[in-house]
Amino acid sequence: MTNPLTIHRGALLLALLTGAALTAPARADNLAVPQLPAYQQECAACHLAYPPGLLPAASWQRLMANLPKHFGTDASLDAPTLKTLSAFLAANAGTYKKVARDPSPPPDDRISQSAWFVREHREIDRATWQRKSIASPANCAACHTGAAQGRFSERDLRIPK
Amino acid sequence: MNPLTRTTTRTTARNAAHITRASALLAGLALLSAGPAAHAATPAELLAGYTAQAGAPAQAARGQQFFTTRHGREWSCASCHGATPTAGGKHASTGKPIGALAPAFNPERFTNPAKTEKWFRRNCNDVAGRECSSAEKADLLAWLMTLKP
Numbered sequence: 001m002t003n004p005l006t007i008h009r010g011a012l013l014l015a016l017l018t019g020a021a022l023t024a025p026a027r028a029d030n031l032a033v034p035q036l037p038a039y040q041q042e043c044a045a046c047h048l049a050y051p052p053g054l055l056p057a058a059s060w061q062r063l064m065a066n067l068p069k070h071f072g073t074d075a076s077l078d079a080p081t082l083k084t085l086s087a088f089l090a091a092n093a094g095t096y097k098k099v100a101r102d103p104s105p106p107p108d109d110r111i112s113q114s115a116w117f118v119r120e121h122r123e124i125d126r127a128t129w130q131r132k133s134i135a136s137p138a139n140c141a142a143c144h145t146g147a148a149q150g151r152f153s154e155r156d157l158r159i160p161k
Numbered sequence: 162m163n164p165l166t167r168t169t170t171r172t173t174a175r176n177a178a179h180i181t182r183a184s185a186l187l188a189g190l191a192l193l194s195a196g197p198a199a200h201a202a203t204p205a206e207l208l209a210g211y212t213a214q215a216g217a218p219a220q221a222a223r224g225q226q227f228f229t230t231r232h233g234r235e236w237s238c239a240s241c242h243g244a245t246p247t248a249g250g251k252h253a254s255t256g257k258p259i260g261a262l263a264p265a266f267n268p269e270r271f272t273n274p275a276k277t278e279k280w281f282r283r284n285c286n287d288v289a290g291r292e293c294s295s296a297e298k299a300d301l302l303a304w305l306m307t308l309k310p
Contacts, residue, residue, distance in 0.1 A: 047255040072254065074286040078279075135256035142256060 031096060032150030036088050038081055044148075046075065048140045050111060051150050052088070053095030059109035060089040071110075112137035124159075133160040204264040204271035208302045214295035224304030227297060232289040238301075247308050263308035271302060 031051035040049050052060065064086045068076040094103050098116040106114040128134065133142060140147040146156035212219050228238040242250040246262035261267040271277055285293035
């Protein structure tokens with residue numbers, strides 16, 4: 001019978017040999033996704049490159065179909081980029097466990113209006129949201145210092161004055 | 162004209178044609194091999210392009226005026242980039258930091274024609290509800306290029 005440890009070591013070696021990243025198992029607060037340079041370049045110019053897993057596929061589809069009118073701004077893309085990013089979002093949509101559990105689109109397709117988001121942030125009062133240093137629930141990185149790397153744990157949380 | 166001079170003239174013309182063809186080939190090769198960098202440009206080249214399209218010289222003062230005033234909508238360019246975009250700005254709705262816009266303070270700016278056009282298209286639409294004209298783009302860029310450390 002094969003020793004499970006041997007398999008584990010073999011897999012580790014394989015990962016090292018192939019250059020694959022050794023990532024920790026996905027946790028609720030770790031939402032790192034495969035990086036796509038175009039996603040960073042196009043979307044993160046104006047806001048965090050939100051982990052695609054935070055919205056269901058139907059929401060991403062609607063958002064991508066309406067980029068010229070994207071929450072009050074023109075975020076239009078050329079056709080090839082639109083296609084690439086739409087495919088990437090569709091492939092990675094809804095993986096966050098709370099979205100997977102309830103994949104109904106949030107109001108306005110806004111991550112910040114998802115029931116889980118509102119619940120997770122219920123202790124943040126209105127005055128805190130309105131601080132200049134925070135400005136908007138879209139500004140994850142204002143408090144979640146590891147947001148750009150997909151880290152949203154409380155350990156990486158620092159609410160600015 | 163003596164025969165020798167005529168020959169020399171003809172030879173020079175032929176050489177010039179060769180040189181032109183050779184440099185065209187060289188430029189073509191450079192385009193092929195450079196990949197995305199083939200689209201690199203300088204702010205001065207982009208300004209020259211917009212000025213040529215506009216058919217009139219750019220006016221930096223007019224560019225500053227356009228940048229700092231509103232055009233019937235909620236935001237001006239300065240709402241996100243700051244009134245003097247020599248330092249970083251902040252996206253007016255998301256709070257995301259935006260790098261300095263003036264090329265002397267951010268060497269990446271205005272070096273990619275497609276990127277420049279994309280942002281003019283989006284941002285003029287947000288600020289003015291329409292695309293900007295070549296003359297407006299030339300004015301804006303001319304003003305941004307006057308900002309020096």
